[in-house]
Amino acid sequence: MALSLDRPGKPQFLALGYFDDEIFLRYDGESQRAEPRGLGIKMDLGAETWETETKALKEKELQLRQLLTETVGQQGQGPAQHIKKLWETQGPRADLVKDFLCVTCPAQLWRYLASWRGLLENTDPPSVTVTRSKNLLGKVILRCWAFSFYPRAATLTWLRDGEPMHEGTFGPGASLPSGDGTYQTWVDTRILPGEEQRFACHVGHCGLNTTVPAVSETQGQSASCAAAPAAAPLAVSTVAAVLCLVVVEA
Incomplete structure (x- = not known):
């Protein structure tokens, strides 16, 4: 999410990663670091993973900031046609979006699942x-x-x-x-x-x-x-994850 205006206590750029409905990653424009949150604290993905995420999200932040700045700059100039032309020339190309959704994102999610498999198959009884x-x-x-x-x-x-x-x-x-x-x-x-x-x-x-x-x-x-193991075997369900980028004009 990218915002066009500064707001007290709120970064202009924010990216969150979710595993099902639980956050595991956070990146914002102030810290400029991808860091584990929630479930991610319990998962040792290694420093290299967070360095890779940081680099990728810095690039995404720069792209969204530039696009948002140019879009806002078109206001007051008969903006509809200008914004349409800007989006067609500088907006995300359909083939690149398709490649991200069908190839890059699934491959990244499978890498996460491979790292988390041991934890996901374990339980902490209450x-x-x-x-x-x-x-x-x-x-x-x-x-x-x-x-x-x-x-x-x-x-x-x-x-x-x-x-x-x-x-x-x-x-x-x-x-x-x-x-x-x-x-x-x-x-x-x-x-x-x-x-x-x-x-x-x-x-x-x-x-x-x-x-x-x-x-x-x-x-x-x-x-x-005290917590004790259950007699019934653990059933591990198939999980899905979704990455969503939203451009918001404040």
Whole structure:
């Protein structure tokens, strides 16, 4: 993305790389460095990879800045025809765009996937903690918290007398990034005091499949569960990635 005007705290040029919906690369016109972000922090791609990305994105930044400057400069001069001519003569050629989308980009993505294959086939099973607290109305709030897990897909379900609760539970509704390449999520429910023994939290993840009671039988307090391998084998899904360059006039 290239912007025609400076804005406080926002670079004029920004490039982000995503693996599915998770960022792994960032480059901006201020730092002029391609750096790992999110999932990329956990992946050792080597200094050479980031040097190559930096060089390529510097060239893209220069191209977009020049094109944007010339496009903005045509305004006020009966711009439609001028901009059309400028785009036809200096804009991206269809054959080059096709070559990038069909050859260059897929080859680059396959190189990334080859570097990440070992990590993508591994899992970090969640650690799970169940806590209890009281709200101002005297009800007990049970929270089931799963954290430090990978990949992202995980389900938390409160059980009452062994049956899933489909109403009366609250949480983010999705797994959230923890900032270190792993994820976390939680689900709450409100119950009457003295009913804790009826409730348990079921955790489903490719690295862990377990049920944690709301009250530990040994402690009578909040319970926790250390991560342990799941019995089911891990299924690795095919992933896709998309690179998009957008020119925006501020």
